[in-house]
Amino acid sequence: MKPTDPRSPGHKSKRPTRKQRAMKAATESAGPHPDVHRQDGVRLQKVLADAGLGSRRACEQLIQDGRVEVDGVVVRELGTRVDPQAQSIHVDSMVITAHTDKVYLAFNKPRQVVSAMSDPEGRRNLSDYLKNRHERLFHVGRLDYETEGLLLVTNDGELANRLTHPRYEIQKTYLVEVRGQVAKDVGARLKAGIELDDGIARADSFKLLDATPGYSLVEIVLHSGRNRVVRRMMEAVGNPVTRLVRTKFGPINLAEQRQGKMRDLRPDEITALMEAVGL
Structure with missing residues (x-):
């Protein structure tokens, strides 16, 4: 065999050793470091990227290489979340000042x-x-x-x-007051898809909340961000919107927040x- 053949005696393989593979597997399978992890915090790699240490991927590599310390503890787990305002963060012994803007x-x-x-x-x-x-x-x-x-x-x-x-596909939830009685098949039609002038629009879910002789109150959830899509969908099924309120954006709820606040x-x-x- 030629000396350049990776199977030849004395050839230095580029493949990681068994020990290196074991260490990598242990790092990837480990959960967030319990001594420094803050459940409501920000991902450590985002803090580093925001501080100008490179791309998110490059900052992940810094963590995996063991070059990042939080409160004096070396952190290698990518799932770790931190509070950059309350915790000390160092990379290669250099203190990192998180952006607070x-x-x-x-x-x-x-x-x-x-x-x-x-x-x-x-x-x-x-x-x-x-x-x-x-x-x-x-x-x-x-x-x-x-x-x-x-x-x-x-x-x-x-x-x-x-x-x-x-x-x-971030979902948005709307409380919709519409004119007239809502037909029984409207929910199924909206979820199946309504043909609009800019393509088909579908609701993720639909719920009838209340009905009076002249008006109905419904809840619509959809992830489309197209212009006036809820109004156009309800117009298409014969129930023009008289009032429209977005009550939720992804995981954020409007709850009891006052109007204009x-x-x-x-x-x-x-x-x-x-x-x-x-x-």
């Missing part, structure tokens, strides 16, 4: 407010509710002028892009959003 807000948008930071027509818009904020913020998706309810506002571009990308998301809500899009 990320903002995550939930806004209960009233009717006749434009989902934009300005409006050439002078109508009320999001900037009217953000006068005390100095960050460059933007909304995640949009609600049309007449629609009320939950709108997320942030300066985290990566999270916002994933939340609105069709790949992640902007609030900071809780750490567990931020974590839930990131988990929903694989961050």
Whole structure:
């Protein structure tokens, strides 16, 4: 056999040794380090990436290589979550200062407010509710002028892009008041798909909540982010919308939040959003 043949005596194989494979398997199968893991925290690799140490994948490699310490403990598990404001993080003995400029807000948008930071027509818009904020913020998706309810506002571009990308199929829940009685087959029709001028739109779920002689109240869940899709779907089945409120965006609930109020998301809500899009 030639000396370059990997089977020849003395040849140095590029394959990992049995010990290296065992260590890698143990690392990958291990759960988050119990001494430093914070259930409501942020994934360690995201903290490192936000601090400018490279791409998310490069930061994952730093962790797997044993180059990252949290509170003096070497962390190799990619599932570890941390609180960058309360915990000490080092890479190669260099202290990491986490960015503290990320903002995550939930806004209960009233009717006749434009989902934009300005409006050439002078109508009320999001900037009217953000006068005390100095960050460059933007909304995640949009609600049309007449629609009320939950709108997320942030300066985290990566999270916002994933939340609105069709790949992640983030569900949105709407409370819908419509004109007239809803036919028994409407739920099945909406879930099967309604042909609109820009393609078929489907509801993930449909529920009739209440009915009076002239109006019905329904709940619709769907992951489409197309313009005025709920209004167009209900119009197509013969029940025009008279009032539309988004009550949930992914794992975030509007709950009892007052109309026109902007609030900071809780750490567990931020974590839930990131988990929903694989961050």
